[in-house]
Amino acid sequence: MKKASLSDIALRLGVSKTLVSFVLNGKAKEYRISDDICQRVMDVAKELNYTPNRIAQGLRTGHTKTIGLIIADIANPFFGKLGREIEQEAARYGYNIIFCSSDENPEKSAQQIAMLQQSQVDGFIISPPINSEDQIRTLAKGQIPFVLIDRFFPEIDCNHIVVDNFDAAYTATKHLLSLGRRRIANITLNLDLANMKDRTDGYKQALRDASIEVDENLVKVLPFSHENKDVALAINELLGKKDDLKADAILFSTSKIGIMAIECISSLGLKIPDDIAVVSFDNTDAYKICVSPVTVIGQPLKEIGKTAMQILLNEIKHPGVKVKTQKVTLKTEFIVRKSCGS
Amino acid sequence: MKKASLSDIALRLGVSKTLVSFVLNGKAKEYRISDDICQRVMDVAKELNYTPNRIAQGLRTGHTKTIGLIIADIANPFFGKLGREIEQEAARYGYNIIFCSSDENPEKSAQQIAMLQQSQVDGFIISPPINSEDQIRTLAKGQIPFVLIDRFFPEIDCNHIVVDNFDAAYTATKHLLSLGRRRIANITLNLDLANMKDRTDGYKQALRDASIEVDENLVKVLPFSHENKDVALAINELLGKKDDLKADAILFSTSKIGIMAIECISSLGLKIPDDIAVVSFDNTDAYKICVSPVTVIGQPLKEIGKTAMQILLNEIKHPGVKVKTQKVTLKTEFIVRKSCGS
């Protein structure tokens, strides 16, 4: 049994599709359609189990009520939680989310953007990989609203909502310093990524402000597709040295790194915080039940997701009107647990 | 600057849309279109930066190349990882995924199914909440292919792909028994959910097979929306008793429960596995860095996701032909770590 369409209802009632459309879209009073006919349309619609074809609506009206979300990896709890917040906010306004995991790969994200454009999404929320500047620039020239999250490109003028990464890393590093740690390391990802760079910059600045020279050997940069062995190598280089060359604390720039690193540290038989203090970005669940619960920099995921959707929906509502680009920087929350000692 | 359409190309070249459509869809040789014209169409398409409107294609052809995914919560790493596998497999065939988190709420899932139907998805992958039997039954009567994952309704004949929950729980419980544990508890979710029921059933059977009477006081059933306090209450009831009434081991039926429970156990100052042995469903990252790395029942997420998509795509490819419903049960992997002692 095929789905009922507008004309099925119209035919049945001997009225025009126009009428049916008006009634079903709540424009009955606007067009002063008689209560009688109005009621009959509704009745038949219910009887036929009518439900509008959004694809047809989309073709006609030009908006599909779906938005495209491109993040690094939906399996990463950080992005999963962010996705959830975005979904929730979107649902409140009847929008659907198509998600795409880019794996921080600009070729993939380019292809995903193209695909989503073909699908006529009404807007994008993107966590752009490195080397995707051109894609974003092209997007900025186009008509489809979008907002960047988690990172952005300082040189591109467009909506974005990020977190004060510099400040967060600075705070975390100072915390470590205040507890007497001096050989503080940082394990991070490709520094071409603005957020990662800011984190490492904040870390370095805190050291300098404490008159400690930055030792580049203590900054380990991992590839995006890092696996346990990459992390293990970094940990070995950091901790497998003589006492006065060894790191006595580590700042992890992502929780994915942190989890792998802690697993590695434990397997080496080292104790946190006694042998090594540890602090990490992202308040992931794993850190709560860790050998030594991890002191973290928590990000306001709810606020990021909600704000991103709000900005997007606002632009979708008012196409053409060039509102000021929204550049939002949110504060993080520093949560002290036991992994830094006391 | 508006997006170029088929007719823009046709107009420019003074040919018909038909022709352009044929060329761009790789049917040039099938319709023996001259190489010359073929080339010119391609050139103009590139020049105009043409890209097909999938929404229009969808309206015309009846398939949108998008599939709807309904799971409990994309922020839950279990579903996040599953979503990732599904996305990956879907992408290989040019399909997009719209995801919806139902929160195990049947009203929400009903609404999401309706929404996705209106969006003309080509198929569904659903992890159905309790009390959604009617929705699934209705779906089964309809034309849109779908496959259930993680749980299913034994009385409804439809595609599903699940894991041998009974066997997994049985194995885990036997493991605990073999290590001398006798007062083994189980913390689970609403047992109306088939997978949860199977887990608890497997647990009970293992006890019976070891001639141990099942003590219903040791089975704690939490609401779906459980929070720390709910888990804390269960833990207190299990461990806050006199020695011979106290549980000496717990099987967690989900990792979400497990993580909360372990956090709670730690905060009580109890040691795993000395004070209490612990084993859990789902090999989540958190368990690897846990106070005492947790022995788990790992699910074959990759295979679940991949198989589900395969079944779905196959049905989409062959509409109408009523293939046999696919009912797949996969094996789990029992991974022994330190949380049960030795």
Added chain:
DNA sequence: CTGAAAGCGCTTACAG
């Protein structure tokens, strides 16, 4: 080999 035409299911000026 190529084109005119219909139609997917809707919305929305326009006309009366």
Added chain:
DNA sequence: CTGAAAGCGCTTACAG
């Protein structure tokens, strides 16, 4: 108050 008609951008019989 109501309807005929156009059109969103495509695909696909059908005809020549």
